[in-house]
Amino acid sequence: MLESTSISMQESRSLAGKAAFVTGGARRLGREIALTLARAGADVTITYRTSQDEAAATVRAIQATGRRAQAVPCDVRDENRVAAAVRSAGDFSGRLDVVVNNAGMFESVKLEEISLEQWDAVFATNTRGPFLVARAALPHLRAARGHIVNLGSLGGMRAWAGHGHYCASKAATHMLTQVMAKSFAPEVSVNCVAPGWIEMDDAGSERAERMARKTPMGRNGTAAEVAQAVLFFATSPHYVTGQILAVDGGLGL
16 A cells, blocks of 8 residues: 555656646636646646636646746737747746647638638637747757647547538648657657547537547546546657547547
8 A cells, every 4th residue: 555655656756856838727628637737746828818817826826736837928929929928938947848739729610601811810729829839949949859739629630511621720730740740859758638528518418428439448538537638648668659549538539
């Protein structure tokens, strides 16, 4: 019993002494990811665009775990703001070991009705954002032999008729993950977590129940399960790189 407890405690602090940067970390999946990395021992910088109050609450929750945290405003579509946020994260912790590209945009629009502005906005957030963040953070990550974890989607693997621009942007993110993995090796590992239907604000809705019935595991996923997948990649050996991990309960099968 003592041995298993010791192993469990060691695993729960597997990021001790390290620093993480989570985009869109104020709420929903980003909040859970930031908290999970903090519980594993990391100091955490989160970014937010409009959710200032939620970001402050997430910082307090991280600090309650005993880790240091800060929230910085950042629009991941903007090169200069990304550079400033990454610089702030490096100054805050003196290092950067894990970057999680979580900030994203999701929309339901019929393909033939998507405007050029909508198409560009989704790609700017979901694909250009991870590129800009990874590029800005690369010197820190190379020095630390760090990890990048991108948030993809089952929609990047399966065609969803009502989400064409979202699916295309996430498919591009999956390919970007693999290109980064080859380009940034051997110092940095780059992987991607691709969630299926994750139950959040829609718990109990007709749509959520319909998706649960379609899923082989008989339920929808949770934010905590996605966060654990991110933690797996954030602490995995560098030999694990270029992988796209679906966290979907078998929905994509």
